[in-house]
Amino acid sequence: MVVMLSDIAIRNNAHHRRSVAASLVQGVRVLERDRQVKRRGSQALAPPWWEFFHFQLHRQLVDDVDSSIFGAIYEFKPPESHYDKSVVESPCYVIAFRGTITKPGSVQRDLELDMSIIRNRLHETSRFETAIQAVRNVVATAGESNVWLAGHSLGAATALLAGKTMAKTGIFLQAFLFNSPFISAPIERIKDKRVKHGLRIASSVITAGLAFTTKKKSSQNSRSVDPFATLSAWIPFLFVNPGDPFCAEYIGYFEHRKKMDDIGIGAIERLATKNSLGSLLMTAMGRESEPLHLIPSANLIVNLTPCQDFREAHGIYQWWRPDLHMKSKLYNYR
Numbered sequence: 617m618v619v620m621l622s623d624i625a626i627r628n629n630a631h632h633r634r635s636v637a638a639s640l641v642q643g644v645r646v647l648e649r650d651r652q653v654k655r656r657g658s659q660a661l662a663p664p665w666w667e668f669f670h671f672q673l674h675r676q677l678v679d680d681v682d683s684s685i686f687g688a689i690y691e692f693k694p695p696e697s698h699y700d701k702s703v704v705e706s707p708c709y710v711i712a713f714r715g716t717i718t719k720p721g722s723v724q725r726d727l728e729l730d731m732s733i734i735r736n737r738l739h740e741t742s743r744f745e746t747a748i749q750a751v752r753n754v755v756a757t758a759g760e761s762n763v764w765l766a767g768h769s770l771g772a773a774t775a776l777l778a779g780k781t782m783a784k785t786g787i788f789l790q791a792f793l794f795n796s797p798f799i800s801a802p803i804e805r806i807k808d809k810r811v812k813h814g815l816r817i818a819s820s821v822i823t824a825g826l827a828f829t830t831k832k833k834s835s836q837n838s839r840s841v842d843p844f845a846t847l848s849a850w851i852p853f854l855f856v857n858p859g860d861p862f863c864a865e866y867i868g869y870f871e872h873r874k875k876m877d878d879i880g881i882g883a884i885e886r887l888a889t890k891n892s893l894g895s896l897l898m899t900a901m902g903r904e905s906e907p908l909h910l911i912p913s914a915n916l917i918v919n920l921t922p923c924q925d926f927r928e929a930h931g932i933y934q935w936w937r938p939d940l941h942m943k944s945k946l947y948n949y950r
Contacts, residue, residue: 673689780850784847794932795862867916
């Protein structure tokens with residue numbers, strides 16, 4: 617494990633917290649690989665990923681379809697010598713979810729769940745039901761301020777959906793989402809800024825128009841609270857790499873809001889930003905579908921460090937490096 621920290625306690629430091637969260641997610645991945653290749657006891661490779669930071673494995677989260685380990689609940693148990701203000705501010709529990717593993721024993725189920733993300737149906741899967749029930753139980757025991765969520769790729773989508781679900785009930789959990797999938801056309805990869813901006817404006821106008829028509833029909837006889845605005849107080853940490861097409865669209869998604877405000881059509885973007893064409897079409901066909909990947913607010917952290925290839929840009933291991941060149945910005949939906 618290459619994690620260079622000046623202290624193994626979880627301090628109120630962005631690099632420390634990012635590194636700890638990413639390492640705990642990696643711990644879940646290695647835990648599942650240990651299961652697959654039957655590494656047990658002293659041969660197991662997973663425990664150092666959490667023990668280094670004074671966590672204990674409280675519970676494994678197991679998929680009921682293929683028996684793979686997709687998540688873990690870690691409990692923070694620092695020695696008395698580490699009890700200072702920084703430890704008091706640390707979580708009691710971290711619930712972490714791994715990404716897709718393309719190995720026999722988990723790949724078929726993981727790919728099925730990847731497809732459920734594309735279809736906006738992750739909330740209907742038994743894996744998510746196991747995950748959200750675990751989150752609810754831990755929060756009920758420890759309290760929301762003592763619980764973190766963390767995940768990478770497929771696991772980030774799971775953590776994001778769990779965080780959104782809890783936020784709708786007024787419970788705002790600190791969340792670390794690494795390379796979370798954003799289902800959209802890859803506009804962010806277009807090099808010409810004018811073409812990219814033009815495409816985003818056109819997409820916003822079309823999406824807002826469809827949303828206005830659809831919502832007008834569905835709300836003629838009802839007055840409901842805007843769920844997107846309700847979520848705005850929840851601000852997860854969203855880690856993306858522009859070289860990763862799975863998550864890079866979050867960059868344009870948030871930056872485009874300000875650009876639309878600057879040219880005087882922010883109202884159109886505020887309607888478009890909480891809808892996707894796919895979900896609107898599903899709604900028009902009578903199947904309500906809330907876009908999983910759309911969130912009103914976030915601390916967006918972009919890794920600007922050059923990457924060799926997609927594998928590096930999408931990998932979890934980039935996020936515990938101490939030498940990252942990053943850009944961070946808070947986006948608050950209003």
